[in-house]
Amino acid sequence: MMPHTNSFGHTFRDYHVESERQQGVENFYRTNHINQTYDFVKRMREEYGNLDKVEMSIWECCELLNDVVDESDPDLDEPQIEHLLQTAEAIRKDYPDEDWLHLTGLIHDLGKVLLHPSFGGLPQWAVVGDTYPAGCAFDKSIVHHKYFEENPDYHNPAYNTKYGVYSEGCGLNNVMMSWGHDDYMYLVAKENNTTLPSAALFIIRYHSFYALHRSGSYKQLMNGEDVENLKWLEIFNKYDLYSKSKVRIDVEKVKPYYLSLIEKYFPAKLRW
Ligand SMILES: O[C@H]1[C@H](O)[C@@H](O)[C@H](O)[C@@H](O)[C@H]1O
Numbered sequence: 143m144m145p146h147t148n149s150f151g152h153t154f155r156d157y158h159v160e161s162e163r164q165q166g167v168e169n170f171y172r173t174n175h176i177n178q179t180y181d182f183v184k185r186m187r188e189e190y191g192n193l194d195k196v197e198m199s200i201w202e203c204c205e206l207l208n209d210v211v212d213e214s215d216p217d218l219d220e221p222q223i224e225h226l227l228q229t230a231e232a233i234r235k236d237y238p239d240e241d242w243l244h245l246t247g248l249i250h251d252l253g254k255v256l257l258h259p260s261f262g263g264l265p266q267w268a269v270v271g272d273t274y275p276a277g278c279a280f281d282k283s284i285v286h287h288k289y290f291e292e293n294p295d296y297h298n299p300a301y302n303t304k305y306g307v308y309s310e311g312c313g314l315n316n317v318m319m320s321w322g323h324d325d326y327m328y329l330v331a332k333e334n335n336t337t338l339p340s341a342a343l344f345i346i347r348y349h350s351f352y353a354l355h356r357s358g359s360y361k362q363l364m365n366g367e368d369v370e371n372l373k374w375l376e377i378f379n380k381y382d383l384y385s386k387s388k389v390r391i392d393v394e395k396v397k398p399y400y401l402s403l404i405e406k407y408f409p410a411k412l413r414w
């Protein structure tokens with residue numbers, strides 16, 4: 143299950159190796175780090191929290207992702223629908239009884255639909271890439287950290303200390319994460335009354351928060367419930383990352399199974 147190299151022959155998540163994709167990835171993080179400010183995140187949460195853009199089913203959204211390629215990802219240049227199915231199928235193999243986790247795999251990146259023209263076609267830097275809290279100091283463990291020096295919050299004393307606007311143990315639910323596909327999909331799932339367990343919502347919301355789940359930074363902001371949920375996120379992450387490959391899944395073959403899960407945990411149409 144855990145390959146040592148990605149489809150380009152490099153180790154996973156190596157942001158400094160020489161490769162054809164690397165320059166684009168670094169440019170991506172430069173723009174991302176400069177623009178993700180506390181104010182920007184607040185505005186995006188308000189604008190997209192209304193869920194008044196589109197009405198569609200979960201599967202319709204999966205199909206929209208056929209056209210989406212993620213420029214922040216050094217390990218994958220396949221359309222996103224492949225990544226969704228690769229993740230879900232890899233989990234299904236190892237955890238056959240946790241159907242909620244299979245569905246979580248399928249939907250965790252659906253928020254990337256924000257790139258689609260019907261959602262105003264947000265730029266890549268506002269949708270993909272790793273996430274991190276806004277409103278307190280940017281931790282050194284964040285990929286391409288140096289570009290934060292050009293972010294206005296970096297120089298704002300209200301936002302550039304260890305706790306910033308937060309307090310110890312305040313709970314991640316009270317933290318404004320950089321805006322992107324994670325927080326958006328969390329909102330969509332929650333506001334459309336999914337019956338998925340809270341660990342699923344946590345995975346969706348924080349799966350790009352590598353500074354936390356890989357490097358252990360920002361733990362001081364977690365509460366007891368976050369600590370419990372993090373265990374599932376750590377399991378999930380292995381499948382999200384190491385299932386990335388050029389081996390394609392036969393969509394039509396697995397579709398009936400995933401449609402049955404969608405029906406179990408979601409309404410037929412959702413507000414996006
Ligand atoms: O480039 C990737 C990609 O955008 C993923 O969807 C996200 O979850 C990761 O954190 C990021 O590194």
Ligand SMILES: [Fe+2]
Pocket residue numbers: 250251323349350
């Ligand atoms: Fe993601």
Ligand SMILES: [Fe+2]
Pocket residue numbers: 225229250251382
């Ligand atoms: Fe993913």
